[in-house]
Amino acid sequence: KNEVEQSPQNLTAQEGEFITINCSYSVGISALHWLQQHPGGGIVSLFMLSSGKKKHGRLIATINIQEKHSSLHITASHPRDSAVYICAVRFRSGNEKLTFGTGTRLTIIP
Amino acid sequence: GAVVSQHPSWVICKSGTSVKIECRSLDFQATTMFWYRQFPKQSLMLMATSNEGSKATYEQGVEKDKFLINHASLTLSTLTVTSAHPEDSSFYICSAREAGGAFSAYEQYFGPGTRLTVT
Numbered sequence: 001k002n003e004v005e006q007s008p009q010n011l012t013a014q015e016g017e018f019i020t021i022n023c024s025y026s027v028g029i030s031a032l033h034w035l036q037q038h039p040g041g042g043i044v045s046l047f048m049l050s051s052g053k054k055k056h057g058r059l060i061a062t063i064n065i066q067e068k069h070s071s072l073h074i075t076a077s078h079p080r081d082s083a084v085y086i087c088a089v090r091f092r093s094g095n096e097k098l099t100f101g102t103g104t105r106l107t108i109i110p
Numbered sequence: 111g112a113v114v115s116q117h118p119s120w121v122i123c124k125s126g127t128s129v130k131i132e133c134r135s136l137d138f139q140a141t142t143m144f145w146y147r148q149f150p151k152q153s154l155m156l157m158a159t160s161n162e163g164s165k166a167t168y169e170q171g172v173e174k175d176k177f178l179i180n181h182a183s184l185t186l187s188t189l190t191v192t193s194a195h196p197e198d199s200s201f202y203i204c205s206a207r208e209a210g211g212a213f214s215a216y217e218q219y220f221g222p223g224t225r226l227t228v229t
Contacts, residue, residue: 033218041148041201042222086153096142096207098218100153 002026002091006101014109019074021104023087026068033098034061034072035086043086046072077108112138114206116221123194123228131189131224133204139184140206144218145177148201160187194228201225 003026013019023032034046047054047061049070054061058077063070074081087101113136123129133143142161146154160166160181168174176198178190187206191198204221 035220041203041225043154043203043220045218045220048217096144096159097156098144102153 002089002093002099004087004089004099004101006085006087006104008104009102010105010107012107012109013077015078017077017108019077019081019106019108021072021085021087021106023070023072023089023101024068025070025089025091025099028092029065029068029089030092031090032063032070033088033090034070035088037084037086037103039083046085074106079108079110082107112136112206112208112217112219114140114204114219114221116202116204116224118224119222120225121227123226125195125228126193128190128192129194129226131191131202131204131226133187133189133206133221135185135206135208135219138206138208140187140208141184142207143181143187144205144207145179145187145189146203146205148203148223154203157189191226194226196228199226199228 005024007022032049036044036046049063058075060073084103084105086103088098115134117132144159145157147157148154156169157172158166158168158179160179162181162184166179181187201223203223205218207218
């Protein structure tokens, strides 16, 4: 069964802390997306990964294909990073469809 | 990066009326567009997949006659909610995918969403 699990569901941290959000999936994938959704709803695509590691500003995403696991890291977290972070996976057997994790609600306290 | 726009960003309509939501890819050609629905504090639910020039493929449980999707060009897809009812109130998000081209192949870009309230 094609499943995506994220952890933690909720995360509260102090400004400046290093943040890690995890995503695990059940079977082989062709791509994994990390998405950010702010209150108000708009979704921003942060990364698309199929292997290795990507970095953009204070955000880093890694993926381990063998372990079927990806992490999203935020360095020097800031209150504006407060949002829901969603892992979405395109399974090889799933045609073009994305399967979404339940999201991690991140709150950064000043 | 690629940009996907949606219009309107929010809409309030009366029960029984129809509402059209537009999704445009602004700087790339979207061979495939996806329509999602999101209820409060829940994840995105795929409603349908549309390919330019062909009929949309609807997910199980989504009424084709109620949610009309038209992908008439490589930059525009529309979702029309017909005879809207209060239970159709939701956040509707479109996403577009470009195969090849200037941006990463098979990257999927999301629109900002449309909040529909049916009174």
